[in-house]
Amino acid sequence: MWRETVVLALASIGQNRLRAFLTTLGIIFGVMAVIAVVAIVQGVFYVYTSQLEGLGAGFMFVVSGNPQATEKIRQSSYVTAEDALAVERDVDDVLAVTPYFFDQRKLQLRGQTADAVIMPTTERYPEIQNHFVEEGRFFTALELRTRARVVVLGPDLAQKLGLSRAVGEKVRLYGVPFTVIGVMEEKNGINALGQQFDQAAVIPHSTALLFSSPMRGGMLLIKLDNVDDVDRLKEEVRRALRRSHRISVGEADDFQIVTQSEIIESVGKITGIATWVVMAIVGVALLVGGIGIMNIMLVSVTERTREIGIRMAVGARRQDILAQFLVEASLLGLIGGVIGIGIGYAVSWLVTAVVPEFPPPHVPMWAIVLAFVFSASIGLIFGMYPAARAARLDPIEALRYE
């Protein structure tokens, strides 16, 4: 019986394909908007959290500047390799610290030019970021101390320069030659400053300071040895940095410490709010879609009055007629939902493809299930009134209907 009802409903929808499509437009747009926005928002969230989780459990970031501090502090503050050393030295449960800051430069090789994200850091970077060299080697503590002009290229960057064997090549950076000593392994995604790993040119922090000053926005990435008491560690790091920055008692910090879990939490909060705001807007779209379905189902019931009469005459019960129209309405909603999910997914891919460096969309299973259930229930709910009207028809009247 159910099989027939579904086949029947599909056939009936198939008879009026254009009408069914127009009817479900509301649902299609609503679901499309949900999926697209959820995909994009969740994509951003997913990339951030997986990045952060990829670092391992115990992490802390120190960001230069403090919006709550005075203007003077805000302008002068930055975090440096010296801070990194101070934290490593003074806080027991810290495994390693690496500074880096954002700097975008042109990299040249025999007339070829490529945009590179300069990542000035220390020799501890590979173990802290869980990101190692594929070819050649990373720079050493000695090279860091002596401000050596060496560079480790991200794989995309090496490829852009047309380097198949990059190690030993000389590239021009800041107008001076740097020796390529290694190529990093592939690591998709972006670092905590939003830089793409595979586009980066990693150079010693000290060398970078010869050519550019650490702008605000630089940060320390602190890997912890022990995550049992992150709050205590946070306080110790804070004290070490205050000493390193010579901040006297009563003065505000000129930096901010953010733990890994705090970041994940705040990113989650923002994406959560965005997701629910969209859901609310989309609720309205689906309501409109539902009314569309109700309208067309009422038309359909009227058009098929005689058919209903015939079915009743050969033994269909009222509940059979009710089921027939409810299934049809639900399927209309469901079909709209499926199309909406498809288009929404396509739109989210399009957006992330068009906007450079945007993380790929991520559609969580719950969004798809929700879209399915929601669109089918919209059909079901708004199909109830037309279906009840069909089921209430008097068979004699219905048979006589012209």
Next chain:
Amino acid sequence: MTLVVARALTKTYRMGGETVRALDGVDLTIDKGELIAIVGTSGSGKSTLMNLLGCLDTPTSGIYHLAGISVDQLDDEQLAEVRNRHIGFVFQSFHLLARQSALDNVVLPLVYRRTEPLAPEERRRRARAVLDKVGLGDRMQHRPTELSGGQRQRVAIARALINDPTLLFADEPTGNLDSKTSEEILALLVALNREHGRTIVIVTHEPDVARRCDRVVQLKDGRVLHDSRAERTAVAPPPGAP
């Protein structure tokens, strides 16, 4: 064997504050194997009588027993069940589902069969057999619009027969057909009665059609004006009758 016992069947409608007696105390008994014509002018109540006997409607008062079932006591759902298993309808304007093939139209009553339900393959097998019997074995996949009037009415007859009904109702079955086709359809109905013992009630206003039946019940103003069987019974009781 008595299939239908109707006593003082009455149906009244309210029409703009006025009560209309469409049927006014009709007594009727139908035995198995009868071929009956119900005749009367428009407004005589013959359609109302057919709707009541066909379980499409319930009487305002009176008793109706069909094959031992007290139909006047049934609710909507049970009426649907009785229509499905005991009644077959053939209508003047065929009343086929336009978008479905002849075969699917014939299968339809089996889809709504709930007692001893049949598997889809078995339903189609039976429908093919019945379509063969009415002479449409080569038109099963055609839609009603691709069939002639006579062929459509054959599909409708096949649909009415598919559940092996206790009673077959034909409401002006030849009303939309030319005289040659009318004759064929009528011959088919008569053959169903003669050769297969089908109990058939034909509602008609055409004397030619009524003449082909064993018994004619004439209605006027919602009452039985004339019942040829009652007359016959009164004149010469059949052998073995009490």
